[in-house]
Amino acid sequence: MFSKSESKEIRQEFWTSFGKQFPHKWLLYNTKIKDVTLKFTFTTKKAQVSIDIEPYDALIQEYYYDKFISLKNIITSQYIQDIIFDDQYQLENGKIISRLYIELEDVSIHNKNTWKEVMQFLNDNMRKLESFFIEYKDFIEA
Numbered sequence: 001m002f003s004k005s006e007s008k009e010i011r012q013e014f015w016t017s018f019g020k021q022f023p024h025k026w027l028l029y030n031t032k033i034k035d036v037t038l039k040f041t042f043t044t045k046k047a048q049v050s051i052d053i054e055p056y057d058a059l060i061q062e063y064y065y066d067k068f069i070s071l072k073n074i075i076t077s078q079y080i081q082d083i084i085f086d087d088q089y090q091l092e093n094g095k096i097i098s099r100l101y102i103e104l105e106d107v108s109i110h111n112k113n114t115w116k117e118v119m120q121f122l123n124d125n126m127r128k129l130e131s132f133f134i135e136y137k138d139f140i141e142a
Helices: 004-021 058-070 072-078 112-141
Strands: 036-042 046-053 084-090 096-105
Touching: 004 112, 036 112, 046 058, 046 112, 058 072, 058 084, 058 096, 058 112, 072 112, 096 112
Parallel strands: none
Antiparallel strands: 036 046, 046 096, 084 096
């Protein structure tokens, strides 16, 4: 078990190492669509690459989620076959968002032996998700 400060140091070390190993200016929060972001997640249980839809207005959330659903065949056939669509994804803080994600289970940010595998997973899948997003951004936004 790690203290909060030890855990924070390990997390910082992972993300610094990831940035050095895979230097790239990721899109992430800079999607130019309010309330739609691309995210990396790496916890003590799993790693994820996702597109998150989290507006305060449920109608807007549903609107964007429906746009992604209409592109499901494209994303699963051309980008990420195993992507999961979840319109009621619960974050650790209890907030419900819509999320499209690919997940790697049984890995831990505290276990450096899994870092290489996770870094490759995050890089490969975020590049695919970014490519998809950039290609279909105009449709999603319209």
